[in-house]
Amino acid sequence: MATVAELLDQGVKAYTRGDSAEAERIWLQAIEIDPQNERVRAYLRQVRGERPGSPAGAAPAPPAQPEPAFAPSPWDAGPAASATVVVIDEGTGLDLGVVDEKSDIRPLVADQRPPARPPPPGDVAIWMEGARELFALGDFSGSLEMIERILRVDPTHAEARAYLRQNESTLVAMYESKLGPLSARPRLAIHAEEVMWLNLDHRAGFLLAQIDGTVSYDDLFALSGLPRLDTARILASLVAEGVIR
Amino acid sequence: MSENEPFIGIDLGTTNSVVATVIDGVPRVIASRTGQTLTPSIVAVARNGKRLVGHMAKRQAITNAENTAYAVKRLIGRRWGSLEVEDARKVLPYELVPGPEGADIRAMLGGRAFAIPEVSALVLAELKADAESFFGRRVTKAVITVPAYFNDGQRKATRDAGRIAGLEVVRVINEPTSAALAYGFGKQMEKKVVVFDLGGGTFDVSVLDVGKSVYDVIAVGGDTYLGGEDFDRRIIDWLVFSFAQEHEALDLRQDKMALQRLRDAAERAKIELSEGQQAAIHLPFLASGSDGKAALHLDRQLTREKLEDLTRDLVDRAIAVADRTLRDAGVRVSQIGEVLLVGGMTRMPRVQQAVKTFFGREPSRGVHPEEVVALGAAIQAHALLHPQKGKEVLLLDVTPQNLGIMVVGGYFATIIPRNTTVPTSQSHLFTTVQDNQTTVRIAVLQGASDKAMENELLGEFVLEGIRPARRGEIEIEVTFDISADGIVGVSARDSATGTRQSITVTATSGLTESEMRRILEENLDEQLTRRQVGDFERLRDRTRTVIVEIEALAPAVKEALARSRFGKDAVLRAEEVVARARAAMESGDLQQMIGVEEQLDRALQLFKGLAGGAPPGGKGA
Numbered sequence: 001m002a003t004v005a006e007l008l009d010q011g012v013k014a015y016t017r018g019d020s021a022e023a024e025r026i027w028l029q030a031i032e033i034d035p036q037n038e039r040v041r042a043y044l045r046q047v048r049g050e051r052p053g054s055p056a057g058a059a060p061a062p063p064a065q066p067e068p069a070f071a072p073s074p075w076d077a078g079p080a081a082s083a084t085v086v087v088i089d090e091g092t093g094l095d096l097g098v099v100d101e102k103s104d105i106r107p108l109v110a111d112q113r114p115p116a117r118p119p120p121p122g123d124v125a126i127w128m129e130g131a132r133e134l135f136a137l138g139d140f141s142g143s144l145e146m147i148e149r150i151l152r153v154d155p156t157h158a159e160a161r162a163y164l165r166q167n168e169s170t171l172v173a174m175y176e177s178k179l180g181p182l183s184a185r186p187r188l189a190i191h192a193e194e195v196m197w198l199n200l201d202h203r204a205g206f207l208l209a210q211i212d213g214t215v216s217y218d219d220l221f222a223l224s225g226l227p228r229l230d231t232a233r234i235l236a237s238l239v240a241e242g243v244i245r
Numbered sequence: 246m247s248e249n250e251p252f253i254g255i256d257l258g259t260t261n262s263v264v265a266t267v268i269d270g271v272p273r274v275i276a277s278r279t280g281q282t283l284t285p286s287i288v289a290v291a292r293n294g295k296r297l298v299g300h301m302a303k304r305q306a307i308t309n310a311e312n313t314a315y316a317v318k319r320l321i322g323r324r325w326g327s328l329e330v331e332d333a334r335k336v337l338p339y340e341l342v343p344g345p346e347g348a349d350i351r352a353m354l355g356g357r358a359f360a361i362p363e364v365s366a367l368v369l370a371e372l373k374a375d376a377e378s379f380f381g382r383r384v385t386k387a388v389i390t391v392p393a394y395f396n397d398g399q400r401k402a403t404r405d406a407g408r409i410a411g412l413e414v415v416r417v418i419n420e421p422t423s424a425a426l427a428y429g430f431g432k433q434m435e436k437k438v439v440v441f442d443l444g445g446g447t448f449d450v451s452v453l454d455v456g457k458s459v460y461d462v463i464a465v466g467g468d469t470y471l472g473g474e475d476f477d478r479r480i481i482d483w484l485v486f487s488f489a490q491e492h493e494a495l496d497l498r499q500d501k502m503a504l505q506r507l508r509d510a511a512e513r514a515k516i517e518l519s520e521g522q523q524a525a526i527h528l529p530f531l532a533s534g535s536d537g538k539a540a541l542h543l544d545r546q547l548t549r550e551k552l553e554d555l556t557r558d559l560v561d562r563a564i565a566v567a568d569r570t571l572r573d574a575g576v577r578v579s580q581i582g583e584v585l586l587v588g589g590m591t592r593m594p595r596v597q598q599a600v601k602t603f604f605g606r607e608p609s610r611g612v613h614p615e616e617v618v619a620l621g622a623a624i625q626a627h628a629l630l631h632p633q634k635g636k637e638v639l640l641l642d643v644t645p646q647n648l649g650i651m652v653v654g655g656y657f658a659t660i661i662p663r664n665t666t667v668p669t670s671q672s673h674l675f676t677t678v679q680d681n682q683t684t685v686r687i688a689v690l691q692g693a694s695d696k697a698m699e700n701e702l703l704g705e706f707v708l709e710g711i712r713p714a715r716r717g718e719i720e721i722e723v724t725f726d727i728s729a730d731g732i733v734g735v736s737a738r739d740s741a742t743g744t745r746q747s748i749t750v751t752a753t754s755g756l757t758e759s760e761m762r763r764i765l766e767e768n769l770d771e772q773l774t775r776r777q778v779g780d781f782e783r784l785r786d787r788t789r790t791v792i793v794e795i796e797a798l799a800p801a802v803k804e805a806l807a808r809s810r811f812g813k814d815a816v817l818r819a820e821e822v823v824a825r826a827r828a829a830m831e832s833g834d835l836q837q838m839i840g841v842e843e844q845l846d847r848a849l850q851l852f853k854g855l856a857g858g859a860p861p862g863g864k865g866a
Contacts, residue, residue: 169831177793181786195529202540205530206502209509210304214279218782222291223305225501 004034011043012130012142020047039142046137124150124157131163140167140174168229175232178239182217186235189245198243204234211244252386252630253376254622256420257365257403259318260445260472261589262286263619264372266379267627272427272620274613277375283589283615284375288367289313290355298371307505310338314352316446317364319469321406322399322754325350329469336470349755360756362402363764366409373410387412388626390618393419393451393462396646396691396701397733402754409764415629419645421451422460423621424587427612436582437463439571441600441608442618443563444588446472450567452576461664466570471562473515473590479555480511480547484526488543495532495541503532507543518549519592553595560599567603584608589615644669648725648733651688651697653678660725663693672724674740681713685721687737689750708737708746781835784842788826791845795819798849801856815855819848 002010007030015023024047030040131146144167150160176182188195188211195208207224215223217235224231238244253275256263261283265274274282281300289302290312297305306313319333325343330350334341340353344360351358369389376384389412391403400417407414421440435456442449449467453460484507485497497503506528514524524547530540553560571578584604590596591614600608612620644667649659652675660673677685685708692700711719720740727733736747756764803816822844829837 173827173830177789181789183782183786196542198530200530200540202500202502202530202533205528205540206506208530209506209528215301215304218295219301222293222295222297223301223308225292225305225308228293 002029004030004037004040007033008040008043012134012146013126015043015047015130015133023047039139042139124154128157128159131160135163135167140170143167144171172229172232175229175236176217178236179217179232182221185213185216186211186220186239186244187213189242195243198241203230204238207231207234208238208243250386250630251376251380251382251384252415252623252626253372253384253388254423254619254624254626255369255372255387255389256423256616256619256622257318257369257389257391257406258286258444258618259316259447260286260474261615262368262372263616264376265616265619265623266376267623272623272627274616274619275376275379277371278378284368284371285315286318286365286368287313287315288317288354288359288364290357294355296367298367304509305505307508308501310501312339312354314339314354314359314364317352317361319447320350320352321361321365322396322402323350323361324348324755332470344755345760346755346757360760360764362406362754362756363409365403365406366768369406369410369412373412385411385413386415386626386630388416388418388622388629389414390420390423390622391417392447392449392467393421393465393645394449394467394693397703397752398701398754400645401752402756405754405756405761408761409768411768416625418622418625419451419460419462420449420587420618421453421462421465421585423618423625424585425453425455425460425621426624427617427621428583428585428609434582437576437580438583438585439567439581439604440585440587441563441567441591442467442587443590443596444472445590446470446474448472448563448566448588450570452571452574452581464570464574464576466566466573468562468566471559471566472588473512475559476515476552476556476590476593477508477511479559480514480552481507483547483551483555484511484543484545487545492532492541493535495535497532497543500532506531514547515552515593516589518547518552519594522549523547549594556595560593560595563596564599564603567600578604581606585617586610586614587617644727646691646693647700648689648691648703648727650675650723650735651686651690655697657690657692657695657697657700660723661727665727667727670724670726672722675721675723676717677711677714677719677721678716680716682716682719683711683713684709685711685737687723687735687746687748689733689735689748703733703750704735704748706735706737706746706748708739708744710742710744711739712741777835781833781838784835784838785830788830788838788842788845791849792823792826795823795845795849795852798852798856802852805855815851819852822848 007026011023011026011030014020014026024044027040027044027047031037031044034040127146127150131143131150134140134143134146143163147160147164147167150157151164154160179186188208200208203226207220207226210220210223220235221228221231226234235244252266254265254272256265262285263274263283265272267273276282277284277299279300284299285303287299287302287306289297289305289309291297291305292309292312302313302315306315316333316337320330320341323330325348330341342351342353342358343349344351344358350361352361352364353359354364369387373384373387387407389403389407391400395403403417404414420442421438424440424442425438438453438455440449440451440453442451447467447469448471449465451462451466452464454463455461481498481504488497489495497507510526510528514526517524526543526545526547528543531543532541534541581604584600584606586597586600586608591600591608597608644661644663644665647657647659647663648661649657652658658673658675661669661671665671675685686705687708688697688705689703690697690700691703694700708721711721722738722740724736724738725733726735733750734747735750736745738745799816799819802819806815822841826841826845829841832838
């Protein structure tokens with residue numbers, strides 16, 4: 001059975017193909033599994049025409065912005081803070097098991113996954129279309145996911161890079177707006193013993209450990225060593241969950 | 246200076262620094278603006294380009310190690326290629342490069358080369374700012390402490406750091422002397438005092454002959470790579486290995502975020518164990534679980550006994566260094582009148598016990614070991630700047646090391662011994678070593694070793710035109726003059742012919758005067774930029790709040806406009822202003838922010854009026 005993330009993805013693909021009915025059917029399946037999933041609910045509202053203020057149709061590409069000249073960070077190569085759901089269509093290709101059997105070639109290490117194959121060229125175009133649509137709908141996280149997927153297979157994709165920057169800066173602004181003044185010094189809003197019962201990853205754990213009432217949000221951005229988007233996302237999430245205030 | 250002009254004493258440490266002053270005759274430490282008495286001597290350039298100093302820099306010292314300068318005191322005033330610098334390069338994670346003249350050292354931080362005095366200056370500037378916040382006005386006068394073994398170049402570099410930070414360094418004094426001053430020694434007593442200084446990164450042991458306001462440092466020893474960080478490392482290793490046992494050999498040291506938290510926790514636990522018998526180390530979500538499993542926690546109890554077990558050899562090493570220092574100086578333990586404990590690590594009960602056992606006496610207590618050096622510096626600053634009749638505590642400037650020349654066989658002949666009060670002038674007669682020798686090379690050196698090569702070369706010159714004669718017949722008078730400013734003049738004169746050559750040696754920090762000017766100018770620019778950034782950040786925060794207010798009012802405004810014949814374009818205009826404000830927030834440009842601020846305020850007033858039922862153009866529009 002497909003997961004919510006997979007259904008979300010399939011729905012987006014159907015939607016960007018212009019098959020709204022199929023998209024709605026798939027997202028209805030998703031909402032059955034996870035009725036509280038805000039993103040699925042937003043997509044369903046969208047596909048049923050209950051659109052928020054954003055204009056429909058293809059969004060113009062955002063203006064290109066210069067690359068920020070940051071020093072390299074050990075986390076540059078790492079994943080984003082929240083789990084980015086990626087569903088890669090394996091497609092068709094050589095059956096390595098059969099190759100093993102029929103030839104003298106044996107893998108050096110057992111149980112290794114085969115190297116990732118580039119996706120069919122059509123997928124990049126679909127993902128790009130999806131990213132544009134989602135951007136226009138105001139779903140910057142969803143658009144960013146699509147963009148990240150494109151850049152994994154084509155890191156030089158110019159339009160994807162332009163959208164990446166625009167999505168990131170928009171998301172950073174959104175998350176930062178949830179924090180209040182960046183000069184404010186957050187504090188733990190729960191008992192220290194309760195921290196154990198939260199559901200955090202180690203990067204959120206690191207940031208939370210720095211919050212002691214003496215450092216401001218601005219300081220946290222400087223000392224986290226994480227990309228600004230990840231820091232903003234983690235902090236906004238900690239504020240939203242009432243962990244810090 | 247005016248009677249009330251504030252002054253400070255600064256202990257510029259390898260690991261931590263402290264600033265103090267004297268208020269109503271009582272020396273006291275000045276807490277930082279965030280309430281701490283210790284400021285880590287650490288400077289960093291964060292990933293987002295922000296300069297971090299002190300606690301903020303320390304919090305990211307492991308996660309951003311290549312852009313974080315610490316322990317620069319081991320490098321200040323040193324020459325590129327020297328043994329000490331090569332040793333430091335083996336252990337420091339940030340890159341060191343030679344300066345433009347090739348003689349001094351630069352630290353690469355955030356892609357920029359910082360002269361070492363510049364890095365120290367950032368720490369001093371932080372302490373100065375804390376003091377200014379305490380006094381509520383500018384502070385410019387300071388006494389700074391340095392290790393007793395610092396040579397003239399290192400002292401000059403420390404003075405330069407003060408100058409870059411905007412301080413007038415009225416005196417540089419020795420750390421052990423400063424500690425003794427803080428205890429009030431030297432007023433009524435005459436005795437030998439040992440200063441046992443186990444700090445964060447270095448261990449120094451000094452023997453002072455104290456009496457009648459004279460503080461003579463008669464022996465100095467130590468280990469420049471022994472300190473509290475070694476104790477922390479033992480705790481970290483203990484935590485790492487026990488964690489690996491429980492979690493399929495997961496090595497936390499490979500994860501910089503985990504390691505940063507481990508180091509902070511280890512230091513906290515160590516400090517706790519100076520008071521209590523047990524410390525809880527609790528680090529939730531320390532590492533990511535394998536295969537997408539939940540993040541892992543670390544929970545341990547460290548006992549004092551275990552800590553002592555883990556660090557026994559480090560304590561033994563410090564005692565062995567103290568023993569060797571006394572032996573080298575020919576001082577017996579029974580001759581010691583007082584033992585002073587300095588440095589945070591001496592708060593560890595096991596260290597105190599070891600000192601007591603070795604010296605056969607209780608070490609002096611009463612002054613906080615991490616603050617004592619700064620307090621002594623403040624006392625000295627007070628004495629210099631506010632002299633009171635009959636209460637003088639005078640530390641005369643003295644030569645920190647022996648000064649002399651190289652003689653035959655590669656040996657060092659001292660002409661002005663260490664601790665000689667300046668200004669001074671002293672001469673010594675030398676002779677030729679070969680028949681018909683007509684030139685002599687005078688190599689001017691500074692240091693404590695009998696071997697010339699092990700001392701620092703300050704300069705050299707050649708005396709020519711000596712009358713040919715059998716060896717030993719010629720008399721050459723070598724004279725050293727040291728002015729009150731510490732400038733050393735060396736001359737050599739052939740007594741028979743009167744032929745004379747001389748050289749003037751000025752201690753150098755490695756920075757040329759033009760570089761110094763450039764740095765001072767850059768600092769002014771930096772201050773201006775920082776002020777602008779501060780203004781921008783305040784305005785950005787306010788703008789964000791106004792935008793949130795406007796967006797919250799938008800539905801009510803739309804509803805009101807739907808019923809009105811007026812102001813149809815108000816929402817559109819407000820959206821444009823909000824978009825411009827967002828762009829300005831992203832730009833980092835203060836002028837752009839100022840330009841949009843008024844329009845945004847007007848849009849908010851308009852929306853408030855519309856949402857409240859007032860027509861546009863009415864009150865507040």
